[in-house]
Amino acid sequence: MPINNLKKFLIDYFIINQCTIIENEKNKITVKLTQDLDEKLMNRPFYWHYMKKLNKIGEPKKLTINLGSEQNPQADGEWIHFGSPRLHQIFNHIEEQGKYVRFFEKIKSSNQTPLNPWLVLNLKINYLGENNKEEIVSLGLQLINGAIYSNFMEKIKQYSFDKNCHDYCYPITPLIKQESAVNRVYKFIHHYLKNQELEWARKSNDRLQKEMELLEYFFNEASSSNLSTIDQEKKLLKDRLEPKIKIDIINGGYFYVTNTTNKNILANA
Amino acid sequence: MDVSIKWDEEFFICLEQNLKQNINLASWDEFNMAYETVKSKQIRDFDELMTLDYLPHVKFLPHQIHSAKKVLTMMNGRALLADEVGLGKTIEAGLILKEYMLRGNIKKALILVPASLINQWVNELNQKFYIPAVASRKKMDWEMQEIVVTSLETAKRETNQKIILEQKYDLVIVDEAHKLRNKKTKNFNFVQALQKKYCLLLTATPMHNQIEDIFNLINLLKPGYLGDYNSFSQRFADGESSKHYVRQLIENVMIRNRRTDTEMNPSKRHIETIWVNPSNEEKEYYQLLESKLPSNSPFGNIIYKREFCSSIEACYVSLQKLLAKEEDLSKKEVISKLIEDITKIPKFTKAKKLAELLSNKKEKFIIFTEYHATQQALLALLIQNGIKAVPFRGGFKKSKKDYMKHLFEHYADVLVATEAAGEGINLQFCNHLINYDLPWNPMKLEQRIGRIHRFGQDKDVYIYNFALKETLEEDIVHLLYKKLHLFENVIGGLDKILEQLNMKDLEHMLNHIYSTSKTTGEAKIKIENISTILDSFTQERMPHSNAN
Missing domain, CATH: 3.40.50.300 (P-loop containing nucleotide triphosphate hydrolases)
Structure with a gap:
């Protein structure tokens, strides 16, 4: 799911980060950055360092972005497209910014409301071998009964959450502690991976064997002085071709949801 | 079949600490955006070049895309790019480097080119490919710099050589690699000694006078495979089975596009x-x-x-x-x-x-x-x-x-x-x-x-x-x-x-x-x-x- 509306995505990003949108045209936006974002994006640490030293308030820059489909030297502003370094700088910032969470569901009621604890983890499974592939998995683990659900982001995107707990709400303490919860997630994923089609791994392994054979053929009569080379070569081949899986955690944390929401999630499974 | 699995465990440690201190916690919007971002960057298919979406301003020619794919999927990033002059070997090398970088296979690369081409390479990588390559300078931090363009002469210099040989490069590119045809030279030994996961050798003339030239280049890509030339040629004369392995070896590492085979419409x-x-x-x-x-x-x-x-x-x-x-x-x-x-x-x-x-x-x-x-x-x-x-x-x-x-x-x-x-x-x-x-x-x-x-x-x-x-x-x-x-x-x-x-x-x-x-x-x-x-x-x- 690539970002299909880059302009909206960027505007959202700047608004979330409290910047003012000065200009919003078809293929062009101009924003007044905040100091925070200027420091993160504009690569001028000396300016900010200097301002702080002098006890002065710095002036954050304006950033004009050109979103045309082709580079146009006449258009002012930076041309931003899917491969531009600026966008990736923004991506990195977003990823770093949105990594750890603790959310409480927003409610309107003024009755005493208990909130049920969930551990939500968005994972990126990296399949490494001859070629690399990634799979993204979103999991939710109910921390009272231990049930695990996948596709979790889809299930909760309709609700709204807040960083702070509403005055009339009280979160229920999880029965399952983090360590045990994490272990359950490991098990769940390992089970999932075990039942998977392993075509990619087999292909990579075949390739490894073939390369090893070729190596053996050319080295089989080689003198002993080549032994260290052949061992090193074997190791390099293995590093490159042996199928492996690495699991990154994109983001995640604790979610506290109302009984109704809890039921809806469980019913939707 | 067993495949090893490794988890990012640091995440849970950080999560626990951040929750305890109530710091670095994201808002609902920030959380959703981060998820959407990673999804959009996801590496999906094994067989498509992601670079093409990322560089809409570059018009790659079909043979260049084909070569890059072949190096990525069939040759595992160790290849002799021996296109005829003027078909864009530099572009192919850039494409391969970029694709590996996007897929996260390459962080550190050393690019060895004739001194007169250093600036051109740096400019091309930066402007065309958005690869933050730098030219080597007098005082160079070889450990910190990730993508460096330099000349063989500079890299071989005593002050640099030791530290360069200690670096673990994900990729080494050598342009005008016919300079490495002779395995008795310092150039050859230096490139052989570099620690490299992937390696691209670029030359329009892989073979000068004798077949040995090509074997020496292959030796850099597949070290030791051919043994020494004498025992090799002896064995080559032996019979069909060895020919099969040798042919497989050459096909495994060399790409040579000829102008007549490409769809390029050259200027007259x-x-x-x-x-x-x-x-x-x-x-x-x-x-x-x-x-x-x-x-x-x-x-x-x-x-x-x-x-x-x-x-x-x-x-x-x-x-x-x-x-x-x-x-x-x-x-x-x-x-x-x-x-x-x-x-x-x-x-x-x-x-x-x-x-x-x-x-x-x-x-x-x-x-x-x-x-x-x-x-x-x-x-x-x-x-x-x-x-x-x-x-x-x-x-x-x-x-x-x-x-x-x-x-x-x-x-x-x-x-x-x-x-x-x-x-x-x-x-x-x-x-x-x-x-x-x-x-x-x-x-x-x-x-x-x-x-x-x-x-x-x-x-x-x-x-x-x-x-x-x-x-x-x-x-x-x-x-x-x-x-x-x-x-x-x-x-x-x-x-x-x-x-x-x-x-x-x-x-x-x-x-x-x-x-x-x-x-x-x-x-x-x-x-x-x-x-x-x-x-x-x-x-x-x-x-x-x-x-x-």
Whole structure:
């Protein structure tokens, strides 16, 4: 799911980060950055360092972005497209910014409301071998009964959450502690991976064997002085071709949801 | 089948700490956005190049995409990119590097290129590929810098070598890798010693004279596979099974696109031979050289005649040298007389013709000559005629080369270059080339023309060949450039033909014919014979041209 509306995505990003949108045209936006974002994006640490030293308030820059489909030297502003370094700088910032969470569901009621604890983890499974592939998995683990659900982001995107707990709400303490919860997630994923089609791994392994054979053929009569080379070569081949899986955690944390929401999630499974 | 699984455990430690201290916690919007971002960057299919979506401003050619895919999927990032000159090997290498970077396979890379190409590589990687490559500097932090472009000479320097060899590079690229053909050289040993996961060697001429060349390059990509050359060739002669492995090995590592196989629609070449009728004085002097000059070298007086065809100055300088070396008094006298006579020749007809041609042209020209003295003479002549001209030589320092190229691009009208400049500059902004004298080695000619007629040239290319009538040059033009249609066809094809005919060293062969023939007529007949053989070959193999 690539970002299909880059302009909206960027505007959202700047608004979330409290910047003012000065200009919003078809293929062009101009924003007044905040100091925070200027420091993160504009690569001028000396300016900010200097301002702080002098006890002065710095002036954050304006950033004009050109979103045309082709580079146009006449258009002012930076041309931003899917491969531009600026966008990736923004991506990195977003990823770093949105990594750890603790959310409480927003409610309107003024009755005493208990909130049920969930551990939500968005994972990126990296399949490494001859070629690399990634799979993204979103999991939710109910921390009272231990049930695990996948596709979790889809299930909760309709609700709204807040960083702070509403005055009339009280979160229920999880029965399952983090360590045990994490272990359950490991098990769940390992089970999932075990039942998977392993075509990619087999292909990579075949390739490894073939390369090893070729190596053996050319080295089989080689003198002993080549032994260290052949061992090193074997190791390099293995590093490159042996199928492996690495699991990154994109983001995640604790979610506290109302009984109704809890039921809806469980019913939707 | 068991596949090992590794988790990012640090996340849980950080999560616990951040929750405890109530810091670094994201808002609902930030959380959703981060998730969406990662999803959009996800590497999905194994077989598609992600780079193409990321670089919408670059129009890659089908053969470049195909090569990159092959290196990525079939060759595992260890390849010899041996496309013919001008098909964009640099682009292919950049594409592969970018794709690996996007897929997270490469963080650290070392790119070794001729010193004169460093800036060009850095610019291309940054501007075209958005790869933050840097050129090496005097004080260099080899550990911290991730993508570095430098020259073999710099990297090998004592102060750098040790630390570079300690680095673990994900990728090493060597441009003009034919410099590594000889495994006895320091260059070869250095590149072999580099720690590298992936490796790309770029050269248009993977094989020079012998098959061993190619094996040495393969040795860098697949170390030790071929053992030493002797035991290898022995085994190669053994039988079918080893041939199978060897063929597999070569197919596993080498890509060679030929211009004729690609869908590239190259700009056209227009060729014009400009015949110069020598003045009477020049004719007489040429005869004198032929009849009077005492010959010591196996190739007799050919060299002086060739130089004379280029310029009076080139011949004069060589004769002076000859005089200094000569000990026999009577011979010394003859040479002195020849030197005296040459100074009496009025303005050289060829030079006049050149000035004439350039006087009413607005376009930029590059002039190639084989001789330093001719270069100097031409520079002086052009400046006298009010034409802004700058020199270019292989021996210039990198900064001087860059400066001369800059001057040529922005201020000067003409660049006068000697042979050694063939490698290492790209001058696509110029599309007029003059061969003031003609090299006898077709590969040199390919290098010359390759400077302007290459990937990125969008205009038609005009080539003017100056040739002095009734001299060696007439024969050469006739043989190389008419019979072989050398100018119309890129030489890759010729390369193959000469290889098949066992006539790789054409220059040597021509020298031999001239020096062993007793009369000009005899030499002519012999050359005619060669050209007939070549002609019959080229007729079937190359498309015909309509140049004059």
